[in-house]
Amino acid sequence: xxxxxxxxxxxxxxxxxxxxxxxxxxxxxxxxxxxxxxxxxxxxxxxxxxxxxxxxxxxxxxxxxxxxxxxxxxxxxxxxxxxxxxxxxxxxxxxxxxxxxxxxxxxxxxxxxxxxxxxxxxxxxxxxxxxxxxxxxxxxxxxxxxxxxxxxxxxxxxxxxxxxxxxxxxxxxxxxxxxxxxxxxxxxxxxxxxxxx
Numbered sequence: 323x324x325x326x327x328x329x330x331x332x333x334x335x336x337x338x339x340x341x342x343x344x345x346x347x348x349x350x351x352x353x354x355x356x357x358x359x360x361x362x363x364x365x366x367x368x369x370x371x372x373x374x375x376x377x378x379x380x381x382x383x384x385x386x387x388x389x390x391x392x393x394x395x396x397x398x399x400x401x402x403x404x405x406x407x408x409x410x411x412x413x414x415x416x417x418x419x420x421x422x423x424x425x426x427x428x429x430x431x432x433x434x435x436x437x438x439x440x441x442x443x444x445x446x447x448x449x450x451x452x453x454x455x456x457x458x459x460x461x462x463x464x465x466x467x468x469x470x471x472x473x474x475x476x477x478x479x480x481x482x483x484x485x486x487x488x489x490x491x492x493x494x495x496x497x498x499x500x501x502x503x504x505x506x507x508x509x510x511x512x513x514x515x516x517x518x519x
Contacts, residue, residue: 381510394491397515425494442468
């Protein structure tokens with residue numbers, strides 16, 4: 323196992339634990355500019371507060387090995403491998419050269435009504451992302467999802483997530499080294515296979 327791979331896993335785990343704590347334990351008012359949290363009914367039937375911004379997927383869906391944790395699964399590209407499945411809340415897949423990772427995680431949400439915007443800001447703040455890393459919302463498995471991207475501890479991270487059945491589920495792409503050729507297609511092909519359970 324490479325040191326960067328190990329570091330990326332634990333950075334992700336620590337960040338997700340902090341997001342869980344921040345979104346669930348905060349009794350502060352909503353951050354400035356953000357409305358009240360979405361109710362479960364509105365988050366599944368309406369996208370008024372969170373308008374998806376992604377274009378239709380043009381890359382074919384990934385057909386490689388499956389990554390799966392509670393409430394979510396996905397397929398990695400062909401040639402990728404399961405790198406770590408020791409924890410019930412986080413599984414990691416890697417490309418053959420271990421230049422790129424996919425972290426799939428699921429944590430219980432202490433605030434199942436937290437909005438996508440609040441999850442995005444919490445992920446940015448506690449995940450080590452630079453300020454301004456929150457991107458417009460998108461969709462994942464047909465549901466509104468947050469999107470955060472930027473350098474974290476020297477590696478490029480791009481993360482998508484939402485709350486499903488009381489779980490904060492996220493898919494994080496981590497690029498450790500080398501050129502990011504085909505990055506958008508990788509993300510499209512993997513996100514096209516995400517299933518919520």
